[in-house]
Each structure stands twice: as structure tokens, then as C-alpha cells.
Amino acid sequence: MPAFPTNFQIQLQELFRLRRDVRRFRPDPVPEDLLTELLEAAHHAPSVGLSQPWRFVRVDDPARRQAVIAEFQRANDAASAVYDSDRARLYRSLKLAGLKEAPVHLLVCVETDPDSGHGLGRQTQPETLRDSAVCAIQNLWLTARAKGVGVGWVSILEPERLREAMDLPATWGWVGYLCIGWPLEEPEIPVLEIAGWDHRNPLAKHLLQR
Numbered sequence: 001m002p003a004f005p006t007n008f009q010i011q012l013q014e015l016f017r018l019r020r021d022v023r024r025f026r027p028d029p030v031p032e033d034l035l036t037e038l039l040e041a042a043h044h045a046p047s048v049g050l051s052q053p054w055r056f057v058r059v060d061d062p063a064r065r066q067a068v069i070a071e072f073q074r075a076n077d078a079a080s081a082v083y084d085s086d087r088a089r090l091y092r093s094l095k096l097a098g099l100k101e102a103p104v105h106l107l108v109c110v111e112t113d114p115d116s117g118h119g120l121g122r123q124t125q126p127e128t129l130r131d132s133a134v135c136a137i138q139n140l141w142l143t144a145r146a147k148g149v150g151v152g153w154v155s156i157l158e159p160e161r162l163r164e165a166m167d168l169p170a171t172w173g174w175v176g177y178l179c180i181g182w183p184l185e186e187p188e189i190p191v192l193e194i195a196g197w198d199h200r201n202p203l204a205k206h207l208l209q210r
């Protein structure tokens, strides 16, 4: 396997550091060929048994988008109710989705019974199909950031409430709903950190030796 030049390695680390979840978008369209490049990057992700279980749904239909926006508003109101006073106030001040502004809505699903991969790996850990689809999202997310495109993952939705509106094949599971577009801002640290919601931990807190 060819080694990548040192300069590239440094820039790759910068890409990891500067990738952001984006909730504020300019309304300008994203060219189709650029979107295809993002999907090609996603399609190069690792997958259990080479099952390639990711499935992408472009949500362009205004009525379907409206259903997602309404479900987000419902779920977000419900979520804010679990916090007490100061934290609830802070929660309500956060912008947690760019659904109305983002020119592209992309639903990433997982095929739970893929015809590729011959079941390798998932007999013991069936959840690895979903894990593979998440790897695809990460590829897309990083490629988008490298190209100046913003991606925001919206999880404040109950997928079961949207299945009918999306009319998904029965074997497709919901993985992630992504807003994609040109970012209005490109902060160097997570927006939730800027807002005082939480902070990035030192790596040592996430390491265990056995």
C-alpha cells in the first residue's frame, strides 16, 4: 500500500480536527456532480463481509421534508422537557438542525438483508451492518468538509413516526438523516462546546489498559 506524504498526513489530521456538524446553511444548491462525489466516498467505506449495506434516499419531495421538520419540532420539544431549568433553557437556545435551510436532505439507511457479503461477520454481530452504514456516513462527512460542504446529522426524530412518509422498503433500517449544504459558519470547535453544552474530553479519559 503506498504511503501518503507527510504533508498529506498533517492535512488529514486537520480535516479530522475541523470537520463540524453544521446546522446553519446558505440556501444555494449543491451541484449534482459534487453530491455524487460525496456518495462515491461513502460507497468506499468498509463493510462487514463486503456487504455494502448502506442505502441512500434523496428526500426532495416537499411534503416528505415537511413531515421530517414537523417530527423534529415534536421530538425536540419533548427532548427539552427532560432537563431542569438552566439546562432546559440552554437546550432550547441550541439550534439542533438545519432542516429548513439545507438544500439537500439525505436519509442513510441500512439494508438488513443484503444480497452482498454472504453473511460473513454478521452471524455473530448483526449490528455490524448498521456499523458499516455509519462508516459510510463518516466518509461522506469528511469528504464534504474537505470540499467546503457542510453536513449535519439530525437524530432528534423518531424513525418509526417517519417510516410511512418515507415509504421505505421493509428491510431498510433508519441510520441517519443528514442535512447537506454550504455552511454559513465554519467554527474550529464544536458548536455545542461554544454554547457551553459540553466539552471535548482529554483522550486519557477514554483509554483503559488491561
Ligand SMILES: Cc1cc2nc3c(=O)[nH]c(=O)nc-3n(C[C@H](O)[C@H](O)[C@H](O)COP(=O)(O)O)c2cc1C
Pocket (backbone or CB within 6 Å): 019, 020, 021, 022, 023, 095, 096, 097, 153, 154, 155, 156, 189, 190, 191, 192, 193
Ligand atoms: C450519531 C450522531 C447524531 C447526531 N445528532 C445530532 C442532532 O440531532 N442535532 C445536532 O445538532 N447535532 C447532532 N449531532 C452532532 C453532534 O452534536 C456533534 O457531532 C458533536 O457536538 C461534536 O461536534 P462536531 O461534529 O462539530 O465536532 C450528531 C452526531 C452524531 C455522530
